[in-house]
Amino acid sequence: MPAERLLPSTEAEDLLKLTREIARDELAPIAAEHEEAGRFPREQFRLLGRSGLLGLPYPERWGGAALPYEVYLQVLEEIATAWMSVGVGLSVHTMSCYALAGHGTDEQRDRFLPDMLGGDLLGAYALSESHAGSDAAALSTRATRDGDDYVVNGTKAWITHGGEADFYTTMVRTADTGAKGISCLLVPADTPGLSAAPPERKMGLTGSTTAQMLFEGARVPADRLLGAEGEGLKIALTSLNSGRLGIAACAVGLAQAALDEAVAYAKGRRQFGRAIIDFQGMEFLLADMAAAVESARATYLEAARRRDRGLPFVRQASIAKLVATDAAMKVTTDAVQVLGGAGFTRDFPVERYMREAKVPQIFEGTNQIQRVVIARELKTA
Structure with a gap:
């Protein structure tokens, strides 16, 4: 078992106790079966949302818990000890919310963030492409402004929760100016022209779906731009x-x-x-x-x-x-x-x-x- 933790508050101690109970009773008993079957744990993410674990480091105003990252990470460790796919999924979801929480307007946060932190929506982070992994600035998925929308074309690769997520925090090219031409869009999963390729066949984390995301003339409302154009990278x-x-x-x-x-x-x-x-x-x-x-x-x-x-x-x-x-x-x-x-x-x-x-x-x-x-x-x- 992990060494005894020195937590910053009684609230944090209670949270970690709750997490251990969920990990022991709800996650660990079914992890091997789900991984063997390659079954995505969507209901388990909903459980984490109902338990208040999907928005721990974010402000209370939008449904988070405003807890220190030190506490959030210990929660994450406990979940990963029981089921790695769920731990990684929680980490990816938290990262997918970061762009909106840190760079969105208050209007955008009020509109989107409560559902993202409350468990109703599960996120994915779409940065990588087949030719732009470590070299993220080389991405080529393009978003062209057309009236009140961006029209997006391209393919994102290695997307955790690809085809399962409800929103995709997506880095796109809006100008041919290298790293300064990349912007960030919050893309709903039901956007026409957005689809998922068949899941990758992986050696591990088989309960966590990974897939390419295909943008084929996908129209994304311009009010889903996070930050200014060019701030995406x-x-x-x-x-x-x-x-x-x-x-x-x-x-x-x-x-x-x-x-x-x-x-x-x-x-x-x-x-x-x-x-x-x-x-x-x-x-x-x-x-x-x-x-x-x-x-x-x-x-x-x-x-x-x-x-x-x-x-x-x-x-x-x-x-x-x-x-x-x-x-x-x-x-x-x-x-x-x-x-x-x-x-x-x-x-x-x-x-x-x-x-x-x-x-x-x-x-x-x-x-x-x-x-x-x-x-x-x-x-x-």
Whole structure:
């Protein structure tokens, strides 16, 4: 189980207790079945919405809880420990709301944000394209102004919740001026001309639908432009800074689940007359796994505290994402090793954890890109 948390308030303690109950009673018992079937957990997201967990870091005026990011991320970790697809989905939804919450007008927030934070609407974040992943400024999906609408054409790739979401925070090109020609649109899922391609066939997170989104003459009302034209890349990158902390917290939750499973198995498995956890080789392996989990948790929490205090946190967010996702890959792989042959079968969840641990090293900016960001921040410090 995770180490005892030092939470900033009784309210936060109560929230984390509620989250653990939901994770234990509503998520963990059905996670393996949903992942095996590739079934999207839409009802579970509605449950999180009814429980007040979809808008934790956002203002109360629009249905949020106005809680520190430090608390929100610990909630996210608890959910990911029970079911990684739901944890990642909550992180993506929170990031998808950021553009409106941080850059929309009060009129736009009043109109759209309550349903987005209350659980009635589930979000997706549409930045990447097949030729514009790490190089986000190279995106080519184009929005052309036509009267009171933008007409959007292009294809977005690797979209979490693609075809399942109710709205898409979408980065589009409105001018041929490179990074300065990108804008942000809040696109409803029922927009004529918007459709989803068949879901990607993935090695993990199979309960979380990922698909291309196709814009074919899609008409989006101009009043759904967030910020000014040309501010889209800035909005996208600031969203990612916080989103990377969400992925770090999810990765720690996944690693914690793998560690818990490995420890329980090692206590119960006997060889040569004693539990295998009593052999020094196993003790050292489990100790290293525990150290990796605790260190990664401390890293994301420190970054979150800087964010909550209004301090620069770009470098710390990239470090947290890098450290936590690399740790999750190592810990889940070692968990399979602890279980031996049993770990290689689907009778135990650690093989699924290992498959799920790979993609956090890739999305929200690959870990190679995180190193670029960290190095750039060091040069300009």
